[in-house]
Amino acid sequence: xAIAEQNTIPLAAPTFSDNNIVEVKGVSKFYEPDIQALLDxxxxxxxxxxxxxxxxxxxxxxTLLKIIAGLLEPTEGDVFVNGQLVTGPGPERAFVFQxxxxxxWATVLRNVSFGLELRGMAKDERYEIAxxxxxxxxxxxxxxxxPHELSGGMRxxxxxxxxxxxxxxxxxxxEPFSAVDEQTRRQFQEDLLxxxxxxxxxxxxxxxxIEEAVYVSDQIVLLSPRPGRINKTVRPDIDHxxxxxxxxxxxxxxxxVEEIWHELxxxxx
Amino acid sequence: xKIFGFQIPSVFSLLIWAGVWEVIGQLEWVFIFPPxxxxxxxxxxxxxxxxxxxxSISTLKSFCYGxxxxxxxxxxxxxxxxxxxxxNKLLGMWVNIFASAPLSSLVPVLILLFxxxxxxxxxxxxxxxxxxxxxxxxxxxxxxxxxxxxxxxxFGASRWNLLYKILFWAALPEILAGIRxxxxxxxxxxxxxxxxxxxxxxxxxxxxxxxxLYMEEFWALTxxxxxxxxxxxxxxxxxxKRVEYxxxxxx
Numbered sequence: 001x002a003i004a005e006q007n008t009i010p011l012a013a014p015t016f017s018d019n020n021i022v023e024v025k026g027v028s029k030f031y032e033p034d035i036q037a038l039l040d041x042x043x044x045x046x047x048x049x050x051x052x053x054x055x056x057x058x059x060x061x062x063t064l065l066k067i068i069a070g071l072l073e074p075t076e077g078d079v080f081v082n083g084q085l086v087t088g089p090g091p092e093r094a095f096v097f098q099x100x101x102x103x104x105w106a107t108v109l110r111n112v113s114f115g116l117e118l119r120g121m122a123k124d125e126r127y128e129i130a131x132x133x134x135x136x137x138x139x140x141x142x143x144x145x146x147p148h149e150l151s152g153g154m155r156x157x158x159x160x161x162x163x164x165x166x167x168x169x170x171x172x173x174x175e176p177f178s179a180v181d182e183q184t185r186r187q188f189q190e191d192l193l194x195x196x197x198x199x200x201x202x203x204x205x206x207x208x209x210i211e212e213a214v215y216v217s218d219q220i221v222l223l224s225p226r227p228g229r230i231n232k233t234v235r236p237d238i239d240h241x242x243x244x245x246x247x248x249x250x251x252x253x254x255x256x257v258e259e260i261w262h263e264l265x266x267x268x269x
Numbered sequence: 270x271k272i273f274g275f276q277i278p279s280v281f282s283l284l285i286w287a288g289v290w291e292v293i294g295q296l297e298w299v300f301i302f303p304p305x306x307x308x309x310x311x312x313x314x315x316x317x318x319x320x321x322x323x324x325s326i327s328t329l330k331s332f333c334y335g336x337x338x339x340x341x342x343x344x345x346x347x348x349x350x351x352x353x354x355x356x357n358k359l360l361g362m363w364v365n366i367f368a369s370a371p372l373s374s375l376v377p378v379l380i381l382l383f384x385x386x387x388x389x390x391x392x393x394x395x396x397x398x399x400x401x402x403x404x405x406x407x408x409x410x411x412x413x414x415x416x417x418x419x420x421x422x423x424f425g426a427s428r429w430n431l432l433y434k435i436l437f438w439a440a441l442p443e444i445l446a447g448i449r450x451x452x453x454x455x456x457x458x459x460x461x462x463x464x465x466x467x468x469x470x471x472x473x474x475x476x477x478x479x480x481x482l483y484m485e486e487f488w489a490l491t492x493x494x495x496x497x498x499x500x501x502x503x504x505x506x507x508x509x510k511r512v513e514y515x516x517x518x519x520x
Binding site: 066069070071088089090091093094095097098099101103105106114115117118119166 | 414416417419420421422423424425426430434435438439441512
Protein backbone atom coordinates (compact mmCIF):
# COMPACT_ATOMS: atom_id res chain seq x y z
CA UNK A 1 0.00 0.00 0.00
CA ALA A 2 2.86 2.31 0.91
CA ILE A 3 4.40 1.73 -2.50
CA ALA A 4 1.16 2.55 -4.23
CA GLU A 5 0.86 5.81 -2.35
CA GLN A 6 4.42 6.69 -3.20
CA ASN A 7 3.68 6.28 -6.90
CA THR A 8 0.44 8.16 -6.88
CA ILE A 9 0.69 11.23 -9.02
CA PRO A 10 -1.80 14.08 -8.69
CA LEU A 11 -4.82 13.63 -10.95
CA ALA A 12 -4.74 15.37 -14.26
CA ALA A 13 -7.01 18.38 -14.22
CA PRO A 14 -10.23 17.80 -16.14
CA THR A 15 -9.95 19.38 -19.56
CA PHE A 16 -13.41 20.08 -20.90
CA SER A 17 -14.03 22.14 -23.95
CA ASP A 18 -16.48 22.49 -26.81
CA ASN A 19 -14.01 20.60 -28.90
CA ASN A 20 -14.63 17.38 -26.92
CA ILE A 21 -17.15 15.03 -28.43
CA VAL A 22 -17.01 12.67 -25.45
CA GLU A 23 -16.72 13.89 -21.89
CA VAL A 24 -16.31 11.70 -18.86
CA LYS A 25 -17.11 13.39 -15.56
CA GLY A 26 -16.27 11.93 -12.18
CA VAL A 27 -16.77 8.33 -13.31
CA SER A 28 -16.08 5.56 -10.80
CA LYS A 29 -16.88 1.89 -11.10
CA PHE A 30 -17.04 -0.55 -8.20
CA TYR A 31 -17.76 -4.19 -8.95
CA GLU A 32 -18.28 -5.06 -5.34
CA PRO A 33 -17.95 -2.61 -2.49
CA ASP A 34 -14.29 -3.51 -2.16
CA ILE A 35 -13.32 -3.98 -5.85
CA GLN A 36 -12.73 -0.60 -7.44
CA ALA A 37 -12.13 -0.76 -11.16
CA LEU A 38 -12.14 2.98 -11.82
CA LEU A 39 -11.87 5.95 -9.51
CA ASP A 40 -12.99 9.48 -10.31
CA UNK A 41 -12.15 9.64 -14.01
CA UNK A 42 -12.44 13.06 -15.62
CA UNK A 43 -11.54 13.07 -19.26
CA UNK A 44 -12.29 14.77 -22.55
CA UNK A 45 -11.98 13.16 -25.99
CA UNK A 46 -11.34 15.77 -28.70
CA UNK A 47 -13.46 15.54 -31.81
CA UNK A 48 -11.83 13.95 -34.85
CA UNK A 49 -8.84 12.72 -32.88
CA UNK A 50 -7.61 9.38 -31.75
CA UNK A 51 -7.31 9.01 -28.00
CA UNK A 52 -5.75 5.90 -26.54
CA UNK A 53 -6.34 4.54 -23.07
CA UNK A 54 -3.12 2.87 -22.05
CA UNK A 55 -2.22 1.05 -18.90
CA UNK A 56 -1.33 -2.30 -17.35
CA UNK A 57 -3.77 -5.21 -17.36
CA UNK A 58 -6.60 -4.73 -14.90
CA UNK A 59 -6.39 -0.94 -14.82
CA UNK A 60 -9.98 -0.64 -16.01
CA UNK A 61 -9.34 0.69 -19.51
CA UNK A 62 -11.81 -1.71 -21.13
CA THR A 63 -14.29 -0.97 -18.33
CA LEU A 64 -14.03 2.75 -19.07
CA LEU A 65 -14.52 2.12 -22.79
CA LYS A 66 -17.60 -0.02 -22.11
CA ILE A 67 -19.02 2.65 -19.82
CA ILE A 68 -18.62 5.21 -22.61
CA ALA A 69 -20.20 2.70 -25.02
CA GLY A 70 -23.18 2.45 -22.68
CA LEU A 71 -22.62 -1.29 -22.20
CA LEU A 72 -21.78 -0.84 -18.51
CA GLU A 73 -23.21 1.59 -16.01
CA PRO A 74 -20.83 3.68 -13.94
CA THR A 75 -21.30 3.44 -10.17
CA GLU A 76 -20.76 7.19 -9.96
CA GLY A 77 -20.37 9.99 -12.47
CA ASP A 78 -21.66 10.67 -15.97
CA VAL A 79 -20.60 10.34 -19.58
CA PHE A 80 -21.68 12.84 -22.23
CA VAL A 81 -21.49 12.30 -25.98
CA ASN A 82 -22.24 15.34 -28.13
CA GLY A 83 -23.41 16.99 -24.92
CA GLN A 84 -26.04 14.28 -24.32
CA LEU A 85 -25.97 12.13 -21.18
CA VAL A 86 -25.19 8.50 -21.99
CA THR A 87 -27.79 6.08 -20.64
CA GLY A 88 -27.06 3.16 -22.99
CA PRO A 89 -25.64 2.39 -26.41
CA GLY A 90 -26.43 4.91 -29.14
CA PRO A 91 -26.14 5.24 -32.91
CA GLU A 92 -23.41 7.87 -32.62
CA ARG A 93 -21.05 5.28 -31.11
CA ALA A 94 -19.79 2.03 -32.65
CA PHE A 95 -17.69 -0.64 -30.97
CA VAL A 96 -14.90 -2.83 -32.34
CA PHE A 97 -14.40 -5.88 -30.15
CA GLN A 98 -11.20 -7.53 -29.02
CA UNK A 99 -12.48 -10.99 -29.99
CA UNK A 100 -14.14 -9.61 -33.17
CA UNK A 101 -17.67 -10.65 -32.03
CA UNK A 102 -18.67 -11.76 -35.51
CA UNK A 103 -21.72 -13.93 -36.09
CA UNK A 104 -20.25 -17.22 -37.31
CA TRP A 105 -23.50 -18.24 -39.04
CA ALA A 106 -23.57 -15.10 -41.18
CA THR A 107 -21.50 -14.11 -44.21
CA VAL A 108 -19.04 -11.24 -44.13
CA LEU A 109 -21.59 -9.13 -46.00
CA ARG A 110 -24.33 -9.77 -43.44
CA ASN A 111 -21.93 -9.25 -40.53
CA VAL A 112 -20.77 -5.92 -41.89
CA SER A 113 -24.33 -4.78 -42.56
CA PHE A 114 -25.65 -6.04 -39.22
CA GLY A 115 -25.64 -2.64 -37.48
CA LEU A 116 -27.68 -1.23 -40.38
CA GLU A 117 -29.99 -4.27 -40.31
CA LEU A 118 -30.76 -3.55 -36.65
CA ARG A 119 -31.65 0.00 -37.64
CA GLY A 120 -34.22 -1.37 -40.05
CA MET A 121 -32.49 -0.34 -43.27
CA ALA A 122 -33.67 -2.13 -46.44
CA LYS A 123 -31.53 -5.07 -47.55
CA ASP A 124 -30.33 -3.65 -50.90
CA GLU A 125 -29.36 -0.35 -49.33
CA ARG A 126 -27.48 -1.83 -46.39
CA TYR A 127 -25.69 -4.39 -48.57
CA GLU A 128 -24.54 -1.62 -50.88
CA ILE A 129 -23.07 0.34 -47.95
CA ALA A 130 -21.55 -2.84 -46.50
CA UNK A 131 -19.88 -3.70 -49.82
CA UNK A 132 -18.28 -0.26 -49.90
CA UNK A 133 -16.77 -0.72 -46.45
CA UNK A 134 -15.70 -4.30 -47.17
CA UNK A 135 -13.69 -2.83 -50.05
CA UNK A 136 -12.39 0.02 -47.87
CA UNK A 137 -10.95 -2.35 -45.28
CA UNK A 138 -9.29 -4.41 -48.03
CA UNK A 139 -11.63 -7.41 -48.13
CA UNK A 140 -13.06 -7.01 -51.59
CA UNK A 141 -14.31 -10.35 -52.89
CA UNK A 142 -14.75 -11.84 -49.41
CA UNK A 143 -18.36 -10.72 -48.93
CA UNK A 144 -19.82 -14.20 -49.30
CA UNK A 145 -17.25 -15.89 -47.06
CA UNK A 146 -17.97 -16.96 -43.50
CA PRO A 147 -15.86 -15.76 -40.57
CA HIS A 148 -14.29 -19.18 -40.00
CA GLU A 149 -12.90 -19.04 -43.53
CA LEU A 150 -10.93 -15.88 -42.71
CA SER A 151 -7.69 -15.29 -40.78
CA GLY A 152 -7.73 -13.41 -37.47
CA GLY A 153 -6.57 -10.19 -39.11
CA MET A 154 -9.26 -10.42 -41.78
CA ARG A 155 -11.92 -11.08 -39.16
CA UNK A 156 -10.97 -7.91 -37.33
CA UNK A 157 -11.22 -6.02 -40.61
CA UNK A 158 -14.80 -7.28 -40.80
CA UNK A 159 -15.35 -5.98 -37.26
CA UNK A 160 -13.91 -2.62 -38.29
CA UNK A 161 -16.02 -2.46 -41.47
CA UNK A 162 -19.15 -3.23 -39.41
CA UNK A 163 -18.38 -0.36 -37.05
CA UNK A 164 -17.62 2.01 -39.94
CA UNK A 165 -20.75 1.06 -41.87
CA UNK A 166 -23.13 2.55 -39.29
CA UNK A 167 -21.39 5.91 -39.78
CA UNK A 168 -21.05 6.64 -36.07
CA UNK A 169 -19.18 9.75 -34.93
CA UNK A 170 -17.22 7.84 -32.34
CA UNK A 171 -15.41 4.57 -32.96
CA UNK A 172 -14.48 2.62 -29.86
CA UNK A 173 -11.82 -0.04 -30.27
CA UNK A 174 -11.04 -2.44 -27.46
CA GLU A 175 -7.56 -3.89 -28.04
CA PRO A 176 -8.55 -4.59 -31.63
CA PHE A 177 -5.17 -5.95 -32.67
CA SER A 178 -4.32 -8.06 -29.64
CA ALA A 179 -5.52 -11.30 -31.23
CA VAL A 180 -3.56 -10.93 -34.49
CA ASP A 181 0.12 -11.53 -35.24
CA GLU A 182 2.69 -8.73 -35.25
CA GLN A 183 3.03 -8.23 -39.02
CA THR A 184 -0.74 -8.18 -39.49
CA ARG A 185 -0.96 -5.81 -36.57
CA ARG A 186 1.46 -3.30 -38.12
CA GLN A 187 -0.23 -3.49 -41.49
CA PHE A 188 -3.58 -3.03 -39.78
CA GLN A 189 -2.37 0.03 -37.84
CA GLU A 190 -1.27 1.70 -41.05
CA ASP A 191 -4.49 0.83 -42.83
CA LEU A 192 -6.50 2.13 -39.89
CA LEU A 193 -4.70 5.47 -39.99
CA UNK A 194 -5.25 5.75 -43.75
CA UNK A 195 -8.90 4.94 -43.36
CA UNK A 196 -9.35 7.42 -40.52
CA UNK A 197 -7.70 10.19 -42.49
CA UNK A 198 -10.52 9.78 -45.01
CA UNK A 199 -13.40 9.10 -42.64
CA UNK A 200 -12.56 11.73 -39.97
CA UNK A 201 -13.88 9.79 -36.99
CA UNK A 202 -13.21 10.28 -33.33
CA UNK A 203 -11.54 7.12 -32.11
CA UNK A 204 -11.26 5.81 -28.56
CA UNK A 205 -8.63 3.14 -28.57
CA UNK A 206 -7.63 0.72 -25.85
CA UNK A 207 -4.29 -1.06 -25.90
CA UNK A 208 -1.52 -2.20 -23.63
CA UNK A 209 1.13 -1.74 -26.30
CA ILE A 210 3.11 1.48 -25.84
CA GLU A 211 4.42 1.45 -29.43
CA GLU A 212 0.97 0.96 -30.84
CA ALA A 213 -0.46 3.74 -28.69
CA VAL A 214 2.21 6.22 -29.75
CA TYR A 215 2.03 5.21 -33.40
CA VAL A 216 -1.70 5.68 -33.82
CA SER A 217 -2.73 8.29 -31.24
CA ASP A 218 -3.12 12.03 -31.04
CA GLN A 219 -3.57 11.78 -27.30
CA ILE A 220 -2.62 9.02 -24.87
CA VAL A 221 -4.19 8.73 -21.45
CA LEU A 222 -2.16 6.71 -18.97
CA LEU A 223 -4.19 4.85 -16.38
CA SER A 224 -2.76 3.60 -13.11
CA PRO A 225 -3.35 0.03 -11.88
CA ARG A 226 -6.54 -0.79 -10.00
CA PRO A 227 -8.33 1.31 -9.13
CA GLY A 228 -7.79 2.92 -12.53
CA ARG A 229 -7.05 6.60 -12.28
CA ILE A 230 -5.78 9.03 -14.84
CA ASN A 231 -2.11 9.30 -14.26
CA LYS A 232 -0.93 11.41 -17.14
CA THR A 233 -1.93 12.55 -20.59
CA VAL A 234 0.67 12.48 -23.36
CA ARG A 235 0.32 14.06 -26.79
CA PRO A 236 3.00 12.47 -29.02
CA ASP A 237 2.55 15.17 -31.69
CA ILE A 238 3.26 12.85 -34.59
CA ASP A 239 2.66 13.78 -38.20
CA HIS A 240 0.50 10.89 -39.35
CA UNK A 241 0.92 11.97 -42.95
CA UNK A 242 4.52 10.74 -42.80
CA UNK A 243 5.47 7.21 -43.79
CA UNK A 244 5.46 4.42 -41.26
CA UNK A 245 9.26 4.24 -41.19
CA UNK A 246 9.66 7.98 -40.76
CA UNK A 247 7.22 7.94 -37.86
CA UNK A 248 8.87 5.03 -36.09
CA UNK A 249 12.34 6.58 -36.46
CA UNK A 250 11.21 10.09 -35.59
CA UNK A 251 12.26 11.85 -32.41
CA UNK A 252 8.72 12.52 -31.19
CA UNK A 253 7.80 8.87 -31.53
CA UNK A 254 10.87 7.60 -29.70
CA UNK A 255 10.66 10.24 -26.98
CA UNK A 256 6.99 9.53 -26.36
CA VAL A 257 7.60 5.77 -26.15
CA GLU A 258 10.39 6.43 -23.68
CA GLU A 259 8.34 8.86 -21.62
CA ILE A 260 5.42 6.45 -21.34
CA TRP A 261 7.65 3.48 -20.56
CA HIS A 262 9.30 5.50 -17.82
CA GLU A 263 5.86 6.28 -16.41
CA LEU A 264 4.56 2.70 -16.62
CA UNK A 265 7.79 1.29 -15.18
CA UNK A 266 6.85 3.02 -11.96
CA UNK A 267 3.98 0.55 -11.54
CA UNK A 268 6.33 -2.41 -11.62
CA UNK A 269 8.51 -1.20 -8.78
CA UNK B 270 -13.24 -50.53 -39.40
CA LYS B 271 -10.27 -52.01 -41.22
CA ILE B 272 -9.56 -55.70 -41.82
CA PHE B 273 -6.21 -56.69 -43.37
CA GLY B 274 -5.80 -53.08 -44.47
CA PHE B 275 -9.16 -52.99 -46.28
CA GLN B 276 -11.73 -50.41 -45.29
CA ILE B 277 -14.95 -52.24 -44.41
CA PRO B 278 -18.14 -50.18 -44.72
CA SER B 279 -20.05 -49.96 -41.43
CA VAL B 280 -23.11 -51.58 -43.00
CA PHE B 281 -21.15 -54.87 -42.96
CA SER B 282 -21.26 -54.96 -39.20
CA LEU B 283 -25.05 -54.80 -39.47
CA LEU B 284 -25.00 -57.67 -41.96
CA ILE B 285 -22.79 -59.78 -39.70
CA TRP B 286 -25.15 -59.32 -36.76
CA ALA B 287 -28.12 -60.08 -39.01
CA GLY B 288 -26.33 -63.31 -40.01
CA VAL B 289 -25.69 -64.23 -36.36
CA TRP B 290 -29.37 -63.61 -35.60
CA GLU B 291 -30.45 -65.80 -38.53
CA VAL B 292 -28.15 -68.66 -37.47
CA ILE B 293 -29.29 -68.54 -33.81
CA GLY B 294 -32.90 -68.43 -35.00
CA GLN B 295 -32.46 -71.36 -37.39
CA LEU B 296 -30.80 -73.44 -34.67
CA GLU B 297 -33.85 -72.78 -32.49
CA TRP B 298 -31.71 -72.30 -29.38
CA VAL B 299 -33.89 -69.69 -27.76
CA PHE B 300 -37.55 -69.51 -28.59
CA ILE B 301 -37.68 -65.71 -28.22
CA PHE B 302 -35.34 -65.42 -31.21
CA PRO B 303 -37.08 -66.65 -34.34
CA PRO B 304 -34.93 -66.52 -37.52
CA UNK B 305 -34.50 -63.03 -38.95
CA UNK B 306 -35.85 -64.16 -42.32
CA UNK B 307 -39.12 -65.16 -40.61
CA UNK B 308 -39.24 -61.81 -38.84
CA UNK B 309 -38.74 -59.97 -42.12
CA UNK B 310 -41.50 -61.95 -43.83
CA UNK B 311 -43.77 -61.18 -40.88
CA UNK B 312 -42.71 -57.53 -41.11
CA UNK B 313 -43.84 -57.44 -44.73
CA UNK B 314 -47.22 -58.90 -43.78
CA UNK B 315 -47.55 -56.67 -40.72
CA UNK B 316 -46.88 -53.47 -42.63
CA UNK B 317 -49.73 -54.37 -44.97
CA UNK B 318 -52.35 -54.84 -42.24
CA UNK B 319 -55.06 -52.36 -41.41
CA UNK B 320 -54.29 -52.53 -37.71
CA UNK B 321 -50.72 -51.47 -38.44
CA UNK B 322 -51.80 -48.53 -40.57
CA UNK B 323 -54.24 -47.35 -37.95
CA UNK B 324 -51.69 -47.73 -35.17
CA SER B 325 -48.99 -45.97 -37.20
CA ILE B 326 -51.12 -42.96 -37.95
CA SER B 327 -52.36 -42.68 -34.40
CA THR B 328 -48.85 -43.15 -32.96
CA LEU B 329 -47.36 -40.65 -35.37
CA LYS B 330 -50.04 -38.17 -34.40
CA SER B 331 -49.33 -38.53 -30.68
CA PHE B 332 -45.65 -38.35 -31.42
CA CYS B 333 -45.89 -35.17 -33.51
CA TYR B 334 -48.24 -33.38 -31.11
CA GLY B 335 -46.04 -34.38 -28.20
CA UNK B 336 -42.83 -33.27 -29.92
CA UNK B 337 -44.42 -29.99 -30.96
CA UNK B 338 -45.22 -29.16 -27.33
CA UNK B 339 -41.88 -30.53 -26.12
CA UNK B 340 -39.87 -28.44 -28.61
CA UNK B 341 -41.78 -25.17 -28.17
CA UNK B 342 -41.98 -25.66 -24.40
CA UNK B 343 -38.43 -26.92 -23.97
CA UNK B 344 -36.78 -24.26 -26.13
CA UNK B 345 -38.81 -21.45 -24.50
CA UNK B 346 -38.08 -22.74 -21.01
CA UNK B 347 -34.38 -23.12 -21.86
CA UNK B 348 -34.24 -19.54 -23.18
CA UNK B 349 -36.06 -18.23 -20.13
CA UNK B 350 -33.76 -20.04 -17.71
CA UNK B 351 -30.69 -19.01 -19.72
CA UNK B 352 -31.57 -15.33 -19.68
CA UNK B 353 -33.18 -14.96 -16.23
CA UNK B 354 -30.92 -16.10 -13.44
CA UNK B 355 -33.69 -16.30 -10.87
CA UNK B 356 -35.64 -18.68 -13.14
CA ASN B 357 -32.58 -20.86 -13.56
CA LYS B 358 -32.07 -21.06 -9.80
CA LEU B 359 -35.74 -21.76 -9.20
CA LEU B 360 -36.30 -24.34 -11.95
CA GLY B 361 -32.83 -25.73 -12.65
CA MET B 362 -32.95 -28.41 -9.97
CA TRP B 363 -36.40 -29.62 -11.04
CA VAL B 364 -35.54 -29.78 -14.71
CA ASN B 365 -32.44 -31.83 -13.86
CA ILE B 366 -34.45 -34.17 -11.66
CA PHE B 367 -37.06 -34.73 -14.36
CA ALA B 368 -34.38 -35.19 -17.03
CA SER B 369 -32.84 -38.08 -15.12
CA ALA B 370 -35.90 -39.50 -13.31
CA PRO B 371 -37.53 -42.77 -14.43
CA LEU B 372 -40.60 -41.07 -15.85
CA SER B 373 -42.34 -44.35 -16.72
CA SER B 374 -43.44 -44.52 -13.10
CA LEU B 375 -45.45 -41.34 -13.62
CA VAL B 376 -47.53 -42.77 -16.47
CA PRO B 377 -50.10 -44.44 -14.17
CA VAL B 378 -50.66 -41.05 -12.53
CA LEU B 379 -51.09 -39.50 -16.00
CA ILE B 380 -53.66 -42.19 -16.80
CA LEU B 381 -55.59 -41.14 -13.70
CA LEU B 382 -55.38 -37.50 -14.79
CA PHE B 383 -55.93 -37.80 -18.53
CA UNK B 384 -57.68 -41.13 -18.98
CA UNK B 385 -56.86 -44.15 -21.11
CA UNK B 386 -56.46 -42.34 -24.40
CA UNK B 387 -54.31 -40.32 -26.71
CA UNK B 388 -54.00 -37.35 -24.34
CA UNK B 389 -52.07 -39.49 -21.88
CA UNK B 390 -49.75 -40.66 -24.65
CA UNK B 391 -49.11 -37.08 -25.81
CA UNK B 392 -48.40 -35.92 -22.25
CA UNK B 393 -46.04 -38.89 -21.82
CA UNK B 394 -44.16 -37.92 -24.99
CA UNK B 395 -43.85 -34.33 -23.77
CA UNK B 396 -42.64 -35.46 -20.36
CA UNK B 397 -40.03 -37.75 -21.89
CA UNK B 398 -38.67 -35.25 -24.40
CA UNK B 399 -39.01 -31.76 -22.93
CA UNK B 400 -36.35 -31.82 -20.21
CA UNK B 401 -33.38 -32.73 -22.37
CA UNK B 402 -34.43 -30.06 -24.88
CA UNK B 403 -34.67 -27.53 -22.04
CA UNK B 404 -31.26 -28.47 -20.65
CA UNK B 405 -29.54 -28.37 -24.03
CA UNK B 406 -31.14 -25.03 -24.95
CA UNK B 407 -30.05 -23.67 -21.57
CA UNK B 408 -26.49 -24.91 -22.20
CA UNK B 409 -26.58 -23.28 -25.65
CA UNK B 410 -27.71 -19.92 -24.27
CA UNK B 411 -25.10 -20.03 -21.52
CA UNK B 412 -22.48 -20.84 -24.16
CA UNK B 413 -23.19 -17.71 -26.23
CA UNK B 414 -20.14 -15.47 -26.14
CA UNK B 415 -20.79 -12.38 -23.97
CA UNK B 416 -19.14 -10.16 -26.57
CA UNK B 417 -21.66 -11.30 -29.20
CA UNK B 418 -24.44 -10.10 -26.90
CA UNK B 419 -22.58 -6.85 -26.23
CA UNK B 420 -22.12 -6.47 -29.99
CA UNK B 421 -25.87 -6.69 -30.49
CA UNK B 422 -26.54 -4.24 -27.68
CA UNK B 423 -23.92 -1.78 -28.89
CA PHE B 424 -25.58 -1.67 -32.31
CA GLY B 425 -28.92 -1.02 -30.67
CA ALA B 426 -30.57 -4.45 -30.82
CA SER B 427 -33.90 -4.63 -29.01
CA ARG B 428 -34.46 -7.54 -26.62
CA TRP B 429 -36.47 -9.29 -29.32
CA ASN B 430 -33.81 -8.71 -31.98
CA LEU B 431 -31.15 -9.96 -29.61
CA LEU B 432 -33.23 -13.08 -29.03
CA TYR B 433 -33.97 -14.12 -32.56
CA LYS B 434 -31.08 -12.59 -34.50
CA ILE B 435 -28.27 -13.53 -32.14
CA LEU B 436 -29.11 -15.79 -29.20
CA PHE B 437 -31.22 -18.27 -31.16
CA TRP B 438 -28.63 -18.76 -33.90
CA ALA B 439 -25.72 -18.83 -31.50
CA ALA B 440 -27.44 -21.54 -29.44
CA LEU B 441 -28.78 -23.48 -32.43
CA PRO B 442 -26.19 -26.29 -32.43
CA GLU B 443 -27.06 -27.17 -28.82
CA ILE B 444 -30.80 -26.71 -29.44
CA LEU B 445 -30.67 -29.19 -32.34
CA ALA B 446 -28.65 -31.66 -30.29
CA GLY B 447 -31.32 -31.40 -27.58
CA ILE B 448 -34.12 -31.89 -30.09
CA ARG B 449 -32.40 -34.96 -31.52
CA UNK B 450 -32.10 -36.52 -28.08
CA UNK B 451 -35.65 -35.39 -27.35
CA UNK B 452 -36.89 -37.29 -30.42
CA UNK B 453 -35.18 -40.48 -29.30
CA UNK B 454 -36.69 -40.15 -25.83
CA UNK B 455 -40.05 -39.38 -27.38
CA UNK B 456 -40.01 -42.70 -29.25
CA UNK B 457 -39.52 -44.39 -25.89
CA UNK B 458 -42.22 -42.18 -24.40
CA UNK B 459 -44.82 -42.98 -27.01
CA UNK B 460 -44.27 -46.75 -26.75
CA UNK B 461 -44.06 -46.83 -22.95
CA UNK B 462 -47.21 -44.72 -22.82
CA UNK B 463 -49.02 -47.06 -25.16
CA UNK B 464 -47.75 -50.13 -23.34
CA UNK B 465 -48.93 -48.88 -19.99
CA UNK B 466 -52.22 -47.62 -21.32
CA UNK B 467 -52.06 -50.93 -23.16
CA UNK B 468 -55.29 -50.84 -25.02
CA UNK B 469 -54.29 -48.70 -27.96
CA UNK B 470 -52.15 -48.79 -31.05
CA UNK B 471 -48.62 -50.21 -30.99
CA UNK B 472 -48.86 -50.69 -27.23
CA UNK B 473 -51.84 -52.95 -27.74
CA UNK B 474 -50.04 -54.80 -30.53
CA UNK B 475 -46.93 -55.24 -28.41
CA UNK B 476 -49.02 -56.49 -25.50
CA UNK B 477 -50.87 -58.97 -27.72
CA UNK B 478 -47.73 -60.27 -29.44
CA UNK B 479 -45.71 -60.76 -26.28
CA UNK B 480 -48.63 -62.23 -24.29
CA UNK B 481 -49.27 -64.81 -26.99
CA LEU B 482 -45.57 -65.37 -27.68
CA TYR B 483 -45.89 -64.26 -31.32
CA MET B 484 -42.17 -63.59 -31.39
CA GLU B 485 -41.86 -62.99 -35.13
CA GLU B 486 -44.54 -60.31 -35.04
CA PHE B 487 -43.04 -58.89 -31.86
CA TRP B 488 -39.59 -58.49 -33.42
CA ALA B 489 -41.03 -57.17 -36.67
CA LEU B 490 -42.76 -54.36 -34.80
CA THR B 491 -39.63 -53.70 -32.75
CA UNK B 492 -37.61 -53.41 -35.96
CA UNK B 493 -40.09 -50.90 -37.38
CA UNK B 494 -39.71 -48.71 -34.31
CA UNK B 495 -35.92 -49.02 -34.29
CA UNK B 496 -35.75 -47.93 -37.90
CA UNK B 497 -38.11 -45.05 -37.20
CA UNK B 498 -36.06 -43.81 -34.21
CA UNK B 499 -32.82 -44.21 -36.13
CA UNK B 500 -34.27 -42.42 -39.16
CA UNK B 501 -35.45 -39.44 -37.14
CA UNK B 502 -32.15 -39.26 -35.30
CA UNK B 503 -30.16 -39.29 -38.56
CA UNK B 504 -32.44 -36.64 -40.04
CA UNK B 505 -31.79 -34.25 -37.14
CA UNK B 506 -28.13 -35.30 -37.27
CA UNK B 507 -28.02 -34.07 -40.86
CA UNK B 508 -29.52 -30.74 -39.77
CA UNK B 509 -26.93 -30.51 -37.02
CA LYS B 510 -24.15 -30.98 -39.56
CA ARG B 511 -25.33 -27.89 -41.35
CA VAL B 512 -24.65 -25.75 -38.28
CA GLU B 513 -21.65 -27.74 -37.13
CA TYR B 514 -19.27 -25.54 -39.10
CA UNK B 515 -19.81 -22.78 -36.64
CA UNK B 516 -20.47 -24.72 -33.45
CA UNK B 517 -16.75 -25.14 -32.88
CA UNK B 518 -15.64 -21.67 -33.88
CA UNK B 519 -17.88 -19.53 -31.72
CA UNK B 520 -15.41 -18.72 -28.96
